[in-house]
Amino acid sequence: MREAKFRALLEAEEKVESTDWMPEEYRQTLIRQIAQHAHSEIIGMQPEGNWISRAPSLRRKAILIAKVQDEAGHGLYLYSAAETLGVNRDQLMELLHSGKQKYSSIFNYPTLSWADMGAIGWLVDGAAITNQVMLKRCSYGPYARAMVKICLEESFHQRQGYEIMLTLCNGSAEQKAMAQDSLDRWWWPSLMMFGPHDSESTHTEQSMEWKIKRVSNDELRQQFVDMTVPQADYLGLQIPDPDLAWNEERGHYDFGPIDWDEFWAVVKGHGPMNRDRIEHKRKAWDDGAWVRQAAAVSSAVAGSA
Amino acid sequence: MTYSVPQVAGEAESKVTGTETDGVWPLWEVFIRQKRGLAHVHAGSLHAPDADSALLAARDVYTRRVEGVSIWVVASTEIVASDPDEAPAFFEAIEKPYRHATHYDIPDEVGQM
Numbered sequence: 001m002r003e004a005k006f007r008a009l010l011e012a013e014e015k016v017e018s019t020d021w022m023p024e025e026y027r028q029t030l031i032r033q034i035a036q037h038a039h040s041e042i043i044g045m046q047p048e049g050n051w052i053s054r055a056p057s058l059r060r061k062a063i064l065i066a067k068v069q070d071e072a073g074h075g076l077y078l079y080s081a082a083e084t085l086g087v088n089r090d091q092l093m094e095l096l097h098s099g100k101q102k103y104s105s106i107f108n109y110p111t112l113s114w115a116d117m118g119a120i121g122w123l124v125d126g127a128a129i130t131n132q133v134m135l136k137r138c139s140y141g142p143y144a145r146a147m148v149k150i151c152l153e154e155s156f157h158q159r160q161g162y163e164i165m166l167t168l169c170n171g172s173a174e175q176k177a178m179a180q181d182s183l184d185r186w187w188w189p190s191l192m193m194f195g196p197h198d199s200e201s202t203h204t205e206q207s208m209e210w211k212i213k214r215v216s217n218d219e220l221r222q223q224f225v226d227m228t229v230p231q232a233d234y235l236g237l238q239i240p241d242p243d244l245a246w247n248e249e250r251g252h253y254d255f256g257p258i259d260w261d262e263f264w265a266v267v268k269g270h271g272p273m274n275r276d277r278i279e280h281k282r283k284a285w286d287d288g289a290w291v292r293q294a295a296a297v298s299s300a301v302a303g304s305a
Numbered sequence: 306m307t308y309s310v311p312q313v314a315g316e317a318e319s320k321v322t323g324t325e326t327d328g329v330w331p332l333w334e335v336f337i338r339q340k341r342g343l344a345h346v347h348a349g350s351l352h353a354p355d356a357d358s359a360l361l362a363a364r365d366v367y368t369r370r371v372e373g374v375s376i377w378v379v380a381s382t383e384i385v386a387s388d389p390d391e392a393p394a395f396f397e398a399i400e401k402p403y404r405h406a407t408h409y410d411i412p413d414e415v416g417q418m
Contacts, residue, residue: 019389069369076366080350088329089352146349153370296330299355 121161
Protein backbone atom coordinates (compact mmCIF):
# COMPACT_ATOMS: atom_id res chain seq x y z
CA MET A 1 0.00 0.00 0.00
CA ARG A 2 2.64 2.56 1.08
CA GLU A 3 5.03 1.15 -1.50
CA ALA A 4 2.34 1.41 -4.19
CA LYS A 5 1.71 5.04 -3.31
CA PHE A 6 5.43 5.82 -3.53
CA ARG A 7 5.62 4.08 -6.92
CA ALA A 8 2.59 6.01 -8.12
CA LEU A 9 4.26 9.32 -7.23
CA LEU A 10 7.35 8.39 -9.25
CA GLU A 11 5.20 7.13 -12.11
CA ALA A 12 3.24 10.41 -12.25
CA GLU A 13 6.48 12.50 -12.23
CA GLU A 14 5.37 14.00 -8.92
CA LYS A 15 7.96 14.92 -6.31
CA VAL A 16 8.48 12.87 -3.17
CA GLU A 17 8.47 15.13 -0.09
CA SER A 18 10.08 14.56 3.30
CA THR A 19 6.73 13.82 4.92
CA ASP A 20 5.93 11.02 2.43
CA TRP A 21 6.69 7.40 3.16
CA MET A 22 9.70 6.20 1.16
CA PRO A 23 11.66 2.95 1.03
CA GLU A 24 14.60 2.95 3.45
CA GLU A 25 17.05 2.28 0.58
CA TYR A 26 15.73 5.30 -1.33
CA ARG A 27 16.25 7.45 1.76
CA GLN A 28 19.77 6.10 2.35
CA THR A 29 20.75 6.57 -1.29
CA LEU A 30 19.62 10.19 -1.11
CA ILE A 31 21.36 10.85 2.20
CA ARG A 32 24.60 9.51 0.76
CA GLN A 33 24.30 11.43 -2.50
CA ILE A 34 23.15 14.76 -1.06
CA ALA A 35 25.79 14.60 1.70
CA GLN A 36 28.48 13.83 -0.86
CA HIS A 37 27.23 16.72 -2.95
CA ALA A 38 27.28 19.07 0.06
CA HIS A 39 30.77 17.92 1.09
CA SER A 40 31.95 18.55 -2.50
CA GLU A 41 30.76 22.14 -2.35
CA ILE A 42 32.46 22.71 1.01
CA ILE A 43 35.77 21.05 0.09
CA GLY A 44 35.51 22.75 -3.31
CA MET A 45 36.17 26.09 -1.62
CA GLN A 46 39.78 25.10 -0.97
CA PRO A 47 41.33 24.85 -4.46
CA GLU A 48 39.98 28.29 -5.34
CA GLY A 49 40.46 29.83 -1.91
CA ASN A 50 44.12 29.11 -2.59
CA TRP A 51 44.22 31.94 -5.19
CA ILE A 52 42.14 34.68 -3.55
CA SER A 53 45.16 36.46 -2.08
CA ARG A 54 46.98 36.26 -5.43
CA ALA A 55 44.22 37.24 -7.84
CA PRO A 56 45.68 39.48 -10.57
CA SER A 57 43.26 42.40 -10.04
CA LEU A 58 40.75 43.72 -7.54
CA ARG A 59 37.93 42.78 -9.93
CA ARG A 60 39.11 39.18 -10.21
CA LYS A 61 39.59 39.00 -6.46
CA ALA A 62 36.05 40.23 -5.74
CA ILE A 63 34.66 37.71 -8.26
CA LEU A 64 36.64 34.83 -6.77
CA ILE A 65 35.52 35.68 -3.24
CA ALA A 66 31.90 35.78 -4.44
CA LYS A 67 32.32 32.41 -6.12
CA VAL A 68 33.86 30.76 -3.08
CA GLN A 69 31.09 32.25 -0.94
CA ASP A 70 28.56 30.70 -3.33
CA GLU A 71 30.17 27.27 -2.85
CA ALA A 72 29.67 27.66 0.90
CA GLY A 73 26.05 28.64 0.25
CA HIS A 74 25.52 25.61 -2.00
CA GLY A 75 26.91 23.35 0.69
CA LEU A 76 24.46 24.85 3.19
CA TYR A 77 21.41 24.46 0.90
CA LEU A 78 22.38 20.85 0.42
CA TYR A 79 22.97 20.05 4.10
CA SER A 80 19.48 21.47 4.71
CA ALA A 81 18.07 19.16 2.03
CA ALA A 82 19.89 16.18 3.59
CA GLU A 83 18.48 17.05 7.00
CA THR A 84 14.91 16.71 5.72
CA LEU A 85 15.74 12.99 5.48
CA GLY A 86 16.35 12.73 9.22
CA VAL A 87 20.09 13.19 9.69
CA ASN A 88 21.80 16.05 11.42
CA ARG A 89 24.55 18.25 10.17
CA ASP A 90 27.16 17.54 12.83
CA GLN A 91 26.83 13.89 12.07
CA LEU A 92 27.48 14.48 8.36
CA MET A 93 30.44 16.70 9.23
CA GLU A 94 31.86 13.91 11.36
CA LEU A 95 31.44 11.39 8.51
CA LEU A 96 33.33 13.76 6.19
CA HIS A 97 36.13 14.39 8.70
CA SER A 98 36.60 10.68 9.37
CA GLY A 99 36.71 9.87 5.66
CA LYS A 100 33.60 7.71 5.87
CA GLN A 101 31.78 9.92 3.40
CA LYS A 102 33.44 11.15 0.23
CA TYR A 103 33.38 14.27 -1.88
CA SER A 104 34.02 14.65 -5.60
CA SER A 105 37.54 13.52 -6.49
CA ILE A 106 38.11 16.54 -8.70
CA PHE A 107 38.99 18.58 -5.60
CA ASN A 108 41.91 16.30 -4.83
CA TYR A 109 43.92 17.96 -7.59
CA PRO A 110 46.06 21.03 -6.82
CA THR A 111 45.56 24.52 -8.30
CA LEU A 112 49.04 25.34 -9.58
CA SER A 113 48.50 28.54 -11.56
CA TRP A 114 46.04 31.41 -11.91
CA ALA A 115 44.80 29.82 -15.14
CA ASP A 116 43.38 27.01 -13.00
CA MET A 117 40.76 29.48 -11.75
CA GLY A 118 39.69 29.79 -15.37
CA ALA A 119 39.81 26.06 -16.12
CA ILE A 120 37.91 25.13 -12.96
CA GLY A 121 35.09 27.57 -13.67
CA TRP A 122 34.89 26.58 -17.31
CA LEU A 123 35.38 22.79 -17.04
CA VAL A 124 34.65 21.70 -13.48
CA ASP A 125 31.65 23.97 -13.03
CA GLY A 126 30.63 23.17 -16.61
CA ALA A 127 30.61 19.46 -15.74
CA ALA A 128 28.77 20.23 -12.52
CA ILE A 129 26.07 22.17 -14.40
CA THR A 130 25.56 19.26 -16.80
CA ASN A 131 24.93 17.03 -13.81
CA GLN A 132 22.91 19.51 -11.78
CA VAL A 133 20.56 20.49 -14.59
CA MET A 134 19.59 16.82 -14.63
CA LEU A 135 19.19 16.82 -10.84
CA LYS A 136 16.59 19.62 -11.05
CA ARG A 137 14.31 16.83 -12.27
CA CYS A 138 15.25 14.51 -9.39
CA SER A 139 12.26 12.81 -7.72
CA TYR A 140 13.08 14.10 -4.23
CA GLY A 141 11.54 17.58 -3.84
CA PRO A 142 13.95 19.26 -1.40
CA TYR A 143 16.98 18.15 -3.47
CA ALA A 144 15.42 19.22 -6.78
CA ARG A 145 14.51 22.64 -5.34
CA ALA A 146 18.03 23.21 -4.02
CA MET A 147 19.30 22.52 -7.54
CA VAL A 148 17.26 25.31 -9.08
CA LYS A 149 19.04 28.01 -7.11
CA ILE A 150 22.42 26.27 -7.43
CA CYS A 151 22.17 26.02 -11.23
CA LEU A 152 21.40 29.71 -11.49
CA GLU A 153 24.53 30.56 -9.52
CA GLU A 154 26.74 27.98 -11.26
CA SER A 155 26.11 29.76 -14.53
CA PHE A 156 28.00 32.78 -13.16
CA HIS A 157 30.80 30.42 -12.08
CA GLN A 158 31.21 28.93 -15.52
CA ARG A 159 31.06 32.22 -17.37
CA GLN A 160 33.61 33.96 -15.15
CA GLY A 161 35.93 30.96 -15.65
CA TYR A 162 35.60 31.06 -19.42
CA GLU A 163 36.25 34.80 -19.34
CA ILE A 164 39.52 34.19 -17.48
CA MET A 165 40.53 31.65 -20.14
CA LEU A 166 39.55 34.06 -22.92
CA THR A 167 41.61 36.87 -21.37
CA LEU A 168 44.66 34.62 -21.04
CA CYS A 169 44.26 33.28 -24.60
CA ASN A 170 44.11 36.82 -25.97
CA GLY A 171 47.18 37.80 -23.93
CA SER A 172 50.89 37.10 -24.31
CA ALA A 173 52.31 33.78 -25.53
CA GLU A 174 53.16 32.91 -21.92
CA GLN A 175 49.62 33.59 -20.78
CA LYS A 176 48.19 31.42 -23.53
CA ALA A 177 50.64 28.64 -22.63
CA MET A 178 49.46 28.92 -19.04
CA ALA A 179 45.86 28.44 -20.19
CA GLN A 180 46.86 25.42 -22.31
CA ASP A 181 48.76 23.85 -19.40
CA SER A 182 45.73 24.27 -17.21
CA LEU A 183 43.41 22.66 -19.78
CA ASP A 184 45.93 19.80 -20.12
CA ARG A 185 45.75 19.10 -16.38
CA TRP A 186 42.00 19.55 -15.84
CA TRP A 187 40.53 17.94 -18.95
CA TRP A 188 40.71 14.27 -17.95
CA PRO A 189 39.80 14.74 -14.27
CA SER A 190 36.76 16.73 -15.48
CA LEU A 191 35.62 13.79 -17.63
CA MET A 192 36.12 11.50 -14.63
CA MET A 193 33.70 13.65 -12.62
CA PHE A 194 30.81 11.86 -14.33
CA GLY A 195 31.82 8.60 -12.70
CA PRO A 196 32.51 5.11 -14.07
CA HIS A 197 31.10 3.84 -17.36
CA ASP A 198 27.44 2.82 -17.20
CA SER A 199 28.48 -0.82 -17.48
CA GLU A 200 30.61 -0.44 -14.32
CA SER A 201 28.35 1.82 -12.31
CA THR A 202 26.61 -0.16 -9.60
CA HIS A 203 24.29 2.59 -8.39
CA THR A 204 23.07 3.93 -11.71
CA GLU A 205 20.32 1.47 -12.54
CA GLN A 206 18.53 1.72 -9.20
CA SER A 207 18.95 5.50 -9.07
CA MET A 208 17.45 5.83 -12.54
CA GLU A 209 14.51 3.63 -11.56
CA TRP A 210 13.88 5.87 -8.56
CA LYS A 211 14.27 8.92 -10.80
CA ILE A 212 16.99 10.33 -8.56
CA LYS A 213 19.27 10.19 -11.57
CA ARG A 214 17.65 10.85 -14.94
CA VAL A 215 20.54 10.50 -17.37
CA SER A 216 23.39 7.96 -17.25
CA ASN A 217 27.06 8.78 -16.53
CA ASP A 218 28.17 8.12 -20.11
CA GLU A 219 25.37 10.19 -21.62
CA LEU A 220 26.16 13.14 -19.35
CA ARG A 221 29.87 12.85 -20.17
CA GLN A 222 29.05 12.89 -23.89
CA GLN A 223 26.86 15.98 -23.45
CA PHE A 224 29.73 17.71 -21.67
CA VAL A 225 32.30 16.83 -24.35
CA ASP A 226 30.00 17.94 -27.17
CA MET A 227 29.36 21.24 -25.42
CA THR A 228 33.00 21.92 -24.48
CA VAL A 229 34.98 21.09 -27.63
CA PRO A 230 33.70 24.09 -29.65
CA GLN A 231 34.43 26.32 -26.63
CA ALA A 232 38.05 25.11 -26.60
CA ASP A 233 38.27 25.71 -30.36
CA TYR A 234 37.13 29.29 -29.87
CA LEU A 235 39.88 29.80 -27.30
CA GLY A 236 42.39 28.33 -29.77
CA LEU A 237 43.37 25.68 -27.23
CA GLN A 238 44.10 22.03 -27.89
CA ILE A 239 42.18 19.40 -25.92
CA PRO A 240 44.78 16.85 -24.76
CA ASP A 241 43.22 13.84 -26.49
CA PRO A 242 44.63 12.56 -29.83
CA ASP A 243 41.49 10.43 -30.33
CA LEU A 244 39.10 13.36 -30.11
CA ALA A 245 37.18 13.61 -33.40
CA TRP A 246 33.73 14.53 -34.66
CA ASN A 247 31.74 11.43 -35.55
CA GLU A 248 29.33 12.38 -38.30
CA GLU A 249 27.36 9.17 -37.99
CA ARG A 250 26.74 9.43 -34.24
CA GLY A 251 26.40 13.19 -34.29
CA HIS A 252 28.78 13.35 -31.32
CA TYR A 253 32.47 13.73 -30.61
CA ASP A 254 34.40 10.48 -30.09
CA PHE A 255 37.03 10.67 -27.39
CA GLY A 256 39.88 8.51 -26.09
CA PRO A 257 39.90 6.09 -23.16
CA ILE A 258 39.82 7.47 -19.62
CA ASP A 259 42.55 6.37 -17.18
CA TRP A 260 40.36 4.53 -14.70
CA ASP A 261 43.36 3.46 -12.60
CA GLU A 262 43.99 7.12 -11.83
CA PHE A 263 40.31 7.62 -11.08
CA TRP A 264 40.14 4.76 -8.58
CA ALA A 265 43.44 5.74 -6.97
CA VAL A 266 42.10 9.24 -6.25
CA VAL A 267 38.73 7.93 -5.02
CA LYS A 268 40.58 5.61 -2.64
CA GLY A 269 42.49 8.52 -1.15
CA HIS A 270 45.73 8.57 -3.14
CA GLY A 271 45.22 11.76 -5.15
CA PRO A 272 47.72 14.61 -4.82
CA MET A 273 45.59 16.58 -2.33
CA ASN A 274 43.30 14.12 -0.50
CA ARG A 275 45.15 14.35 2.81
CA ASP A 276 45.59 18.14 2.75
CA ARG A 277 41.94 18.80 1.96
CA ILE A 278 40.64 16.87 4.96
CA GLU A 279 43.38 18.13 7.28
CA HIS A 280 42.52 21.71 6.34
CA LYS A 281 38.79 21.06 6.78
CA ARG A 282 39.27 19.52 10.22
CA LYS A 283 41.53 22.36 11.31
CA ALA A 284 38.98 24.97 10.20
CA TRP A 285 36.27 23.11 12.14
CA ASP A 286 38.43 22.90 15.29
CA ASP A 287 39.63 26.50 15.01
CA GLY A 288 36.00 27.62 14.78
CA ALA A 289 34.97 25.83 17.99
CA TRP A 290 35.26 29.00 20.09
CA VAL A 291 32.94 30.87 17.72
CA ARG A 292 30.29 28.19 18.07
CA GLN A 293 30.69 28.20 21.85
CA ALA A 294 30.56 31.99 22.07
CA ALA A 295 27.41 32.12 19.92
CA ALA A 296 25.73 29.49 22.09
CA VAL A 297 26.61 31.34 25.31
CA SER A 298 25.57 34.69 23.85
CA SER A 299 22.15 33.41 22.79
CA ALA A 300 21.67 31.67 26.16
CA VAL A 301 22.42 34.92 27.98
CA ALA A 302 20.13 36.91 25.68
CA GLY A 303 17.42 34.28 26.12
CA SER A 304 17.52 34.44 29.92
CA ALA A 305 17.53 38.26 30.05
CA MET B 306 29.53 18.80 -8.32
CA THR B 307 29.26 15.23 -9.32
CA TYR B 308 27.97 12.99 -6.83
CA SER B 309 28.45 9.62 -8.34
CA VAL B 310 31.50 8.95 -6.19
CA PRO B 311 31.62 5.15 -6.22
CA GLN B 312 31.58 3.21 -2.99
CA VAL B 313 34.99 2.05 -1.77
CA ALA B 314 36.29 0.23 1.27
CA GLY B 315 36.32 2.42 4.37
CA GLU B 316 33.26 4.40 3.38
CA ALA B 317 30.39 4.24 5.82
CA GLU B 318 28.61 1.03 4.92
CA SER B 319 26.13 1.26 7.71
CA LYS B 320 22.97 3.26 7.50
CA VAL B 321 23.10 6.87 8.51
CA THR B 322 20.38 7.38 11.06
CA GLY B 323 20.32 9.04 14.39
CA THR B 324 18.66 12.31 15.17
CA GLU B 325 21.03 13.20 17.98
CA THR B 326 20.33 16.86 18.58
CA ASP B 327 22.51 17.59 21.61
CA GLY B 328 24.64 20.65 20.99
CA VAL B 329 23.13 21.24 17.55
CA TRP B 330 21.79 24.74 16.99
CA PRO B 331 18.04 24.95 16.40
CA LEU B 332 16.70 24.80 12.86
CA TRP B 333 14.99 27.86 11.33
CA GLU B 334 12.80 28.03 8.23
CA VAL B 335 13.55 30.98 5.96
CA PHE B 336 10.89 32.89 3.99
CA ILE B 337 11.78 35.62 1.51
CA ARG B 338 9.67 38.39 -0.01
CA GLN B 339 11.09 38.88 -3.47
CA LYS B 340 9.68 42.39 -3.90
CA ARG B 341 7.01 44.63 -2.47
CA GLY B 342 3.52 43.33 -3.21
CA LEU B 343 4.52 39.67 -3.26
CA ALA B 344 4.13 37.14 -0.44
CA HIS B 345 7.03 35.71 1.56
CA VAL B 346 7.95 32.36 0.04
CA HIS B 347 9.82 29.51 1.69
CA ALA B 348 13.47 29.51 0.57
CA GLY B 349 15.04 26.83 2.76
CA SER B 350 16.29 26.36 6.27
CA LEU B 351 19.40 26.87 8.37
CA HIS B 352 20.82 26.37 11.84
CA ALA B 353 21.49 29.31 14.14
CA PRO B 354 21.73 29.75 17.91
CA ASP B 355 19.01 32.42 18.09
CA ALA B 356 16.55 34.41 15.98
CA ASP B 357 18.80 37.44 15.40
CA SER B 358 21.67 35.25 14.23
CA ALA B 359 19.25 33.28 12.07
CA LEU B 360 18.18 36.46 10.31
CA LEU B 361 21.78 37.47 9.53
CA ALA B 362 22.64 33.96 8.39
CA ALA B 363 19.52 33.86 6.18
CA ARG B 364 20.63 37.07 4.50
CA ASP B 365 24.09 35.61 3.78
CA VAL B 366 22.91 32.17 2.69
CA TYR B 367 19.78 32.98 0.69
CA THR B 368 20.09 36.56 -0.61
CA ARG B 369 23.52 37.05 -2.13
CA ARG B 370 21.94 38.45 -5.31
CA VAL B 371 19.22 40.79 -4.04
CA GLU B 372 16.70 37.94 -4.05
CA GLY B 373 14.53 39.77 -1.58
CA VAL B 374 13.50 42.91 0.26
CA SER B 375 12.32 41.18 3.42
CA ILE B 376 13.10 37.95 5.29
CA TRP B 377 11.16 36.00 7.91
CA VAL B 378 12.78 33.31 10.00
CA VAL B 379 10.59 30.93 11.96
CA ALA B 380 11.78 28.23 14.36
CA SER B 381 11.07 24.95 12.56
CA THR B 382 9.58 23.48 15.71
CA GLU B 383 6.92 26.21 15.69
CA ILE B 384 5.45 25.13 12.38
CA VAL B 385 2.25 23.14 12.63
CA ALA B 386 1.53 21.16 9.47
CA SER B 387 -1.37 19.18 8.10
CA ASP B 388 -0.76 15.53 7.33
CA PRO B 389 -0.32 14.95 3.56
CA ASP B 390 -1.63 11.40 3.94
CA GLU B 391 -4.87 12.79 5.33
CA ALA B 392 -5.30 15.35 2.55
CA PRO B 393 -8.45 13.85 0.95
CA ALA B 394 -10.28 13.86 4.28
CA PHE B 395 -8.82 17.14 5.45
CA PHE B 396 -9.54 19.14 2.30
CA GLU B 397 -13.24 18.38 2.00
CA ALA B 398 -13.69 20.94 -0.78
CA ILE B 399 -12.22 18.37 -3.21
CA GLU B 400 -15.79 17.03 -3.44
CA LYS B 401 -17.41 20.39 -4.17
CA PRO B 402 -16.90 21.16 -7.88
CA TYR B 403 -19.89 23.55 -7.80
CA ARG B 404 -17.65 26.04 -6.03
CA HIS B 405 -15.71 26.54 -9.26
CA ALA B 406 -16.81 28.96 -11.98
CA THR B 407 -16.08 26.32 -14.62
CA HIS B 408 -18.88 24.15 -13.16
CA TYR B 409 -21.52 26.32 -14.88
CA ASP B 410 -22.43 26.28 -18.59
CA ILE B 411 -23.08 29.75 -19.97
CA PRO B 412 -24.12 30.02 -23.66
CA ASP B 413 -21.47 31.50 -25.97
CA GLU B 414 -23.94 34.18 -27.09
CA VAL B 415 -23.87 35.67 -23.61
CA GLY B 416 -20.23 36.53 -24.09
CA GLN B 417 -17.43 36.68 -21.56
CA MET B 418 -18.56 36.21 -17.97
